[in-house]
Amino acid sequence: MSKEDLEKRTVYSPEGEPIEIDPLNDYFLDLRPESYAPRNGVIEQFANWARAESLWVLGFGTGCGAIEMRPLMTPRFDAYRFGIQWRPTPRQSSVFVISGYLSVKTLKRVIRSYEQMQNPKFVVALGSCTINGGMYWDSYNTINRLDHYLPVDVYITGCMPRPEALLAGFEELKKRIKAGKGDGANKYADNFDWYKANQKKIIKDWDMPDYNW
Amino acid sequence: MEFQIDQVIGNLNELFGGKDHHRQRKGLDFITIPKEQAVAAITYLSNPEGFKHLVLLTAVDWLEQGQFQLTYLLNNPDNKQDLGIRVLIPRDQAVMDSIHDLWGQAATYQRELREMFGIHFPGSPRVDQPFILEGWDGPPPYRRDFDTKKYAEETYFPRPGRSSNDPTEYMKHQLYPDE
Amino acid sequence: MENIWIKIGYALLTIFIVLNYGLLLQGLFRKIGARVGRRHGIRIWQPWVDIIKNYTFRSRIYHGVMYYLGPVFRLTGGIGLLLFLPVIYGSEMFSNFSFTGDLMLVLYFQFFGVLGMALGAGESGHPYSAIGVSRGLSQVTAFELPLTLGVLAIGLQYHTLNINEIVAAQQGSILNWTFFTNPFAAAAMLLSFLGAMGRSPFDVVLAPQEIPIGPPTEFNSSLLGVLQLNRAIFPVAKLILFMNLLFGGATNWGELIIKTFFIYFWSVFVGIAFPRFRVDQSVRWFLSIPLILGVIAIILIKF
Numbered sequence: 001m002s003k004e005d006l007e008k009r010t011v012y013s014p015e016g017e018p019i020e021i022d023p024l025n026d027y028f029l030d031l032r033p034e035s036y037a038p039r040n041g042v043i044e045q046f047a048n049w050a051r052a053e054s055l056w057v058l059g060f061g062t063g064c065g066a067i068e069m070r071p072l073m074t075p076r077f078d079a080y081r082f083g084i085q086w087r088p089t090p091r092q093s094s095v096f097v098i099s100g101y102l103s104v105k106t107l108k109r110v111i112r113s114y115e116q117m118q119n120p121k122f123v124v125a126l127g128s129c130t131i132n133g134g135m136y137w138d139s140y141n142t143i144n145r146l147d148h149y150l151p152v153d154v155y156i157t158g159c160m161p162r163p164e165a166l167l168a169g170f171e172e173l174k175k176r177i178k179a180g181k182g183d184g185a186n187k188y189a190d191n192f193d194w195y196k197a198n199q200k201k202i203i204k205d206w207d208m209p210d211y212n213w
Numbered sequence: 214m215e216f217q218i219d220q221v222i223g224n225l226n227e228l229f230g231g232k233d234h235h236r237q238r239k240g241l242d243f244i245t246i247p248k249e250q251a252v253a254a255i256t257y258l259s260n261p262e263g264f265k266h267l268v269l270l271t272a273v274d275w276l277e278q279g280q281f282q283l284t285y286l287l288n289n290p291d292n293k294q295d296l297g298i299r300v301l302i303p304r305d306q307a308v309m310d311s312i313h314d315l316w317g318q319a320a321t322y323q324r325e326l327r328e329m330f331g332i333h334f335p336g337s338p339r340v341d342q343p344f345i346l347e348g349w350d351g352p353p354p355y356r357r358d359f360d361t362k363k364y365a366e367e368t369y370f371p372r373p374g375r376s377s378n379d380p381t382e383y384m385k386h387q388l389y390p391d392e
Numbered sequence: 393m394e395n396i397w398i399k400i401g402y403a404l405l406t407i408f409i410v411l412n413y414g415l416l417l418q419g420l421f422r423k424i425g426a427r428v429g430r431r432h433g434i435r436i437w438q439p440w441v442d443i444i445k446n447y448t449f450r451s452r453i454y455h456g457v458m459y460y461l462g463p464v465f466r467l468t469g470g471i472g473l474l475l476f477l478p479v480i481y482g483s484e485m486f487s488n489f490s491f492t493g494d495l496m497l498v499l500y501f502q503f504f505g506v507l508g509m510a511l512g513a514g515e516s517g518h519p520y521s522a523i524g525v526s527r528g529l530s531q532v533t534a535f536e537l538p539l540t541l542g543v544l545a546i547g548l549q550y551h552t553l554n555i556n557e558i559v560a561a562q563q564g565s566i567l568n569w570t571f572f573t574n575p576f577a578a579a580a581m582l583l584s585f586l587g588a589m590g591r592s593p594f595d596v597v598l599a600p601q602e603i604p605i606g607p608p609t610e611f612n613s614s615l616l617g618v619l620q621l622n623r624a625i626f627p628v629a630k631l632i633l634f635m636n637l638l639f640g641g642a643t644n645w646g647e648l649i650i651k652t653f654f655i656y657f658w659s660v661f662v663g664i665a666f667p668r669f670r671v672d673q674s675v676r677w678f679l680s681i682p683l684i685l686g687v688i689a690i691i692l693i694k695f
């Protein structure tokens with residue numbers, strides 16, 4: 001769908017009647033995200049254990065750090081041993097690895113993908129760039145702090161972090177999930193307005209619905 | 214007729230008012246051509262002289278002189294000769310003629326220059342569409358009077374407490390702490 | 393078998409055993425694949441956790457009624473295929489709902505899930521789903537042809553369309569197996585079996601590296617969980633069908649596990665050794681050697 005298709009416009013029916021269409025409102029759901037309360041006691045603990053032991057990573061390389069994910073799949077580091085698997089679609093993934101710097105343009109795609117993932121979802125941020133901008137801190141086009149746009153569960157420092165550091169980061173994420181602290185999706189829903197204001201401040205041509213269901 | 218780069222340079226000097234010829238090394242020459250003659254000179258080079266490949270088109274911002282320098286790097290594959298055409302255009306009136314009819318890919322370079330330096334190329338296809346920046350509304354970011362650090366600090370929520378070191382001083386201190 | 397409730401109980405027991413066996417095979421296959429690639433591979437119990445994880449998602453996205461019914465149809469296809477098969481020969485408990493002429497029904501059930509999935513994936517509106525569905529259906533249509541020819545040859549050979557009777561005819565000696573008495577039909581069926589399992593080289597439909605990842609692109613949380621359940625049950629049901637038709641069935645669970653493991657290993661072996669076909673290549677392949685073998689089997693039966 002090109003950009004012109006998303007603009008508000010008037011089309012004419014075969015009889016010549018004008019029809020107002022506004023694709024962003026007509027084609028997309030404009031509901032806000034909900035915050036889901038966790039289940040009770042043992043059930044939630046068991047669910048958290050399953051979530052922690054089956055981390056499906058969204059295979060979307062957002063920056064230079066994506067190169068560190070390949071060794072994780074291959075014989076030397078083999079993250080599959082720890083229940084970490086790669087998944088090609090955001091609908092089925094539960095972990096989003098932000099691999100390094102994010103330009104404004106990539107951030108837009110990241111937000112779309114993140115919002116299409118299902119609750120609970122976790123964000124692992126790789127490298128200094130996601131923490132304070134790293135070596136791109138004064139660039140005109142890369143963001144400085146990821147946690148102003150998405151709730152981040154685990155940061156992994158380094159430029160770039162080695163695959164061992166990634167594995168350690170995933171272990172840390174597992175601990176957080178098992179302790180019931182992996183509620184980034186609820187946090188995002190609760191502070192939705194703040195996140196959206198930050199996102200819209202830097203993404204100038206906002207041509208998507210407020211929440212991509 | 215044998216291809217002679219000196220002959221080509223001579224023709225450029227004579228016909229198109231070229232000056233400041235500079236030979237970087239064998240097979241790479243640079244010459245400055247006035248803005249009005251530039252497209253004619255490039256057309257001449259591309260057809261009779263066999264410079265049939267446009268390697269790149271880029272710009273330099275000479276802020277102090279108030280000029281942009283466009284560099285058209287042309288390549289003659291048969292004679293293994295590169296030739297850079299420098300064109301100086303005034304900074305406050307940054308308009309240049311398009312060469313997209315000689316090389317289609319020049320349109321992409323010109324789109325990039327339009328976005329990053331704010332140099333206009335009237336008539337070039339899709340030149341007003343955004344190239345890599347989406348919805349950019351500030352001044353062209355590659356112009357040297359654009360303060361990218363200030364812009365980033367105002368826009369991208371810098372994390373407080375970040376400190377940076379001057380690399381020279383820092384490495385001096387690290388490597389030779391006694392001096 | 394007067395009481396239908398006892399029968400339902402036995403059916404549930406069959407499904408439970410087959411589900412766990414299917415998940416075990418799944419984990420084992422991925423483990424073998426990883427070892428061939430010199431990796432350690434997933435933990436053997438990973439498929440169970442993945443399913444549990446998918447059922448514990450808190451939110452899910454629906455695109456409409458057909459979208460919801462797609463995975464249900466798919467699972468119905470798998471369980472239906474399983475329940476109309478005599479799983480253990482001669483066992484009242486595990487013969488389930490097999491009846492005279494069930495072979496035709498079983499062939500139909502092979503296609504049922506795919507069609508249901510096509511409808512569901514179509515409603516998700518994702519372009520990749522549509523591409524995956526068209527690829528999947530063309531491939532299924534291609535391998536159904538040699539498979540059906542092989543099955544018909546077996547039906548002609550034994551003069552029956554009842555799987556129980558086909559199994560009964562193969563008892564006594566290994567040399568009574570259809571695999572030895574009708575080698576052309578067996579060859580055609582085993583080659584199309586590779587396509588039916590959806591493993592490499594015929595996994596272009598579902599492979600994550602291709603158009604990601606085919607029909608289930610939009611399916612999430614518990615809907616994906618249903619699909620995963622089917623991916624455990626459906627292959628085992630197919631294994632049992634092939635074991636019954638070609639390898640003399642099984643009289644107890646131990647025999648079943650040994651036989652189905654080796655049939656499964658045939659697709660694993662081919663899958664690991666050979667790279668992926670494009671759809672046009674796989675269709676062309678199924679319509680060449682397996683189809684010719686199937687036709688030879690039919691012709692030979694007539695003489």
